[in-house]
Amino acid sequence: MSKLKVATCSLAGCFGCHMSILDLDERLFTLVDLVEFDRSPITDIKQIGVCDVGIIEGGVCNAENVHVLREFRSHCNILISMGACAITGGVPAMRNRFTLKECLDESYISGMGLLDAQIPNDPEIPLLLSKVHPLHEVVKIDYFLPGCPPSADAIWTFLTQLLSGQPIALSYTQLHYD
Amino acid sequence: MNGGPLFTIDDHPVLFQDGQTIMEAARAAGVYIPHLCFNPEFAPHGSCRVCLVKVNGRTQASCTTPAMAGQVVQSETEELRDIRRGILEMMFVEGNHVCPACEKSGACQLQAVAYYVGMLASPFTYFYPRRALDASHPDVVIDFNRCILCELCVRASRDIDGKNVFAVQNRGIQAHLVINTPSGKLGATTFSITDKAAQVCPTGAMMIKNQGYGSPIGSRLYDQESVKIVGDVAQVPESEGGRRHE
Amino acid sequence: MLVEPGTLGQTVEEIVQRHGSLPTRLLQILREVQDSLTWLSPEAMDVVAKALGLSPDKVCRVAEFYSFLYTTPRGSYDILFSDNITDRMLGSRQLLRYLCDKLGVGIGQPRADGRVTVGVTSCTGMCDQGPAALVNGYALTALDKPRLDRIASLVNQLAPLSEWPPEYFEVTTNIRRADILLGRHFADGAALRAVLKRGPEAMLEELVKSGLRGQGGAGFKLALKWISCRDAPGAVKYVVCNADEGEPGTFKDRVLMQEYADLVFEGMTLCGRVIGARQGFVYLRGEYRYLLEPLTVTLQRRREIGLLGKNILGEPGFDFDIDIHLGAGAYVCGEESALIESLEGKHGVPRIRPPFPTTHGYLNQPTVVNNVETFAVTAKIAAEGGAWFASRGTLESKGTKLLSVSGDCERPGIYEYPFGVTVRRVLEDCGARDAQGIQMAGPAGHTISPKQYDRRICFDDLSTGGSFMVFAKHRDILDGMRNFAHFFVHESCGFCTPCRVGTSLLCDLVDKVHTGHGARADLDEMRRLGRIMKAGSHCGLGQTAPNSVLDSLDQFPEAWMRRLRSTSYEPAFDLDASLGEARRLSGRDDPGAHLPDEYSDMVRLAGLLAEREAPLSDDERNLLGVMP
């Protein structure tokens, strides 16, 4: 049986969820027996191929996030929203309490130590959405795995249940929003 | 079991006294029904709707429905779990609940009840309302982002403390908690950390200053056992991670 | 401001004193204070609070709860267009924009000179003579451009309402079909003479025999309610007439209060005699402000001829009087326990039930709350007997029902039918030739498609409080659904989670689909939200708020489907628009500064269709990928 293909990426997140994947430690060896990683910070593959499972941490805060997320959605059979930022917008979404102008002014105009203060207009820099959004407001999401980050145990339970076709049932201590 | 009127919850017989609600009788019998705006020290309110049960086939709030002999009450059914979960999901999109950045996380009854009903995420669209944070009081911070309008602080301050510090204003989705002073600031009131109102909030909307992140992750109030076992945050003493003053 | 700041205290004090400084009159007091000041400033509310000995937050709670009370400045003329779907069918939206342009105001914003505000409000109950509006609380009917031209100049000349053309305020009753309630003559006092002659017990027997059920919609057996109130412990009892009539599309209570007030008052007085109450209240919706003076005159006349007041009809100890309370724009106050809260001068959040008003009502005393029509019928039954009434109708629904018919028909107005009449018969009688659907019993009721036109209007089949809104073939039924969804967002009291949050979530989804941005997944989410709201809400408002969406999903699936994109999922918000702010702030407009939407053509088309309210052409069907 060919291995399932898995891709992962981080959008408006802190890579904490990916660190938690690394926390699987020796279970990672079992995991790579079952799956093959496609695009992921773990493999450093930049271009996503057709995959069975996509796992995304972080919410959607800018135009590039939208492109990457759409690409994941169109390439992955199953898409998983992992972590508080992906599921609720999380800490990055705390900027939603301010207008985008207030945020940009604070960073680029009135912040300390700025020379030639201006809001960047380089086309290389992705434009910010007026608000940070959770993934499920931009594409269809098949599974949610909460936590900030979800613990390695929670990730392990989730992945083994998913890969063996069982219903997802986290234990009490594995279900966390923080 | 000795005499007295009986009803059943999920086929378990529950004895009750006249005048008790289904919630009160269930509590006395050690049967947990999830709840947020109910607190046994206060008259029932019936606003959060998390305590819904089916009474003889009709969905009703257990905290406001009088117990009656022969009632057939269903509580832990998949249908009710889905409705309760849906109501929790609504609460999470209505306010701004950033649990990772909330000092109350782990000892928050809203969160604990959401865990209890198995909510993984809210599938609804987030409102991201712009709400204030009031740190004007020397001992207490009010973060309106986390208020679920259970009105426990309103009731406690009005009915027990006799201070009437809190109120809800406006209607519909505009309804929101306010502080009863012209400036709207808690610091301008006679509110005190020893008030009953400081001991009842089921969420992180009301927080005692200089206490942040008191217990490490893993040993917070609801980290190891669910709210069904641990009980309400307002009933657990402060020394054990709850809100109740000894 | 019509009142100098220095005299504010005096003005308010006078009003408070006129109301006996009673906290139960708070809502009435605030209405009058606002009538003289145009809005409720913090200072004015403070004076009211002090004069009544209430805490300021209580006064503020009331002021912020009712939509006709303003805590921010309004114009001296406050014009509110009725925003029911039937007004919209008659072009109210265009007229609203027309008047705003004419007056140079934005919607809901007072004009810079403080002279006028133009806004919208929930259905004002003039559906058979719309487009309608309110000016400073008084009903305007049959609006058109010439009338609005004139109104704009009257406003600009600061002409008092008494100088406006009286025909603008004319409210006709449009009674199209009369049966035993509207048709037969009733001699004032006949019911009271009957109860004096035969005694309350015999009257109750007649009412039991009649099988009368509450006409407000829920259909509770009337005699049971009166008996349970009569038997409830409590020295003081009350009779309350529910004239809140907030259900969009209903206006039969307005007609009864305008033309048959004696019958209604007589029914209330009868009830007082039967249950042992001496005080009655009419809770009249604020939209019917124009009826207050005529009703007051009628009450006075009844006192003078011994049908009200002390020793009624010369019977020692038969004392009963009636007070009128005005509402102030809150549909939820039609719910009987919210209504009682409002009568007590408070904001209208429904109480926990049980206990029910029959044991714990006004001021916690046993109280009967009945609909206007119900009271009118009781007076007739008392005079003519229960058997006479029961000879009409069906087994479970005796007697007749008043229907308020509006929308796409030739003869909108009031139709009285024996219970059991078919929808089809009503459609024929009112001249609705090409009805694609009916909204029965208002937005909280049932959405009916032609398959169901042979169903019968009665409690055992299609129950109704009386609203009957007809949608012709050329209408987009979703315009109605969207209008109703917005109505419930505006009218939710905000007390309980499922209704407070659910009405907004549901409305956002309806908007999303209606504007052509929806997908299958959104319909599924609507159904789930509907389930949660129905099962979970504290009162009937939230429990019925999703009905029209849920019904129309079943009855008019194609109306929803043709609005959907062919995808299974669509984002919750407009991605490209969400970059707009950043584009402005950075000055960028390069391709990378946009999020292309492959469906943008379809969005535009769907938007156009929504405006046009016409069926799809074949080309459009193809483009939208709609299944034939």
Ligand SMILES: Cc1cc2nc3c(=O)[nH]c(=O)nc-3n(C[C@H](O)[C@H](O)[C@H](O)COP(=O)(O)O)c2cc1C
């Ligand atoms: C949101 C809501 C609005 C209501 N509005 C009205 C109303 O405008 N008029 C009315 O008679 N009943 C209304 N009712 C029903 C009342 O609660 C109550 O059942 C009725 O007044 C009883 O009178 P009846 O038995 O004569 O019908 C409403 C109920 C709800 C839940």
Ligand code: SF4
């Ligand atoms: S109040 Fe509770 S649910 Fe809300 S952010 Fe804090 S921990 Fe999370």
Ligand code: SF4
């Ligand atoms: S602050 Fe806390 S106690 Fe008060 S209403 Fe909000 S959630 Fe309830």
Ligand code: SF4
């Ligand atoms: S259902 Fe709840 S929020 Fe809605 S009107 Fe009733 S009490 Fe208020």
Ligand code: FES
């Ligand atoms: S990046 Fe994992 S929760 Fe925020």
Ligand code: FES
């Ligand atoms: S606990 Fe019963 S409604 Fe809140």
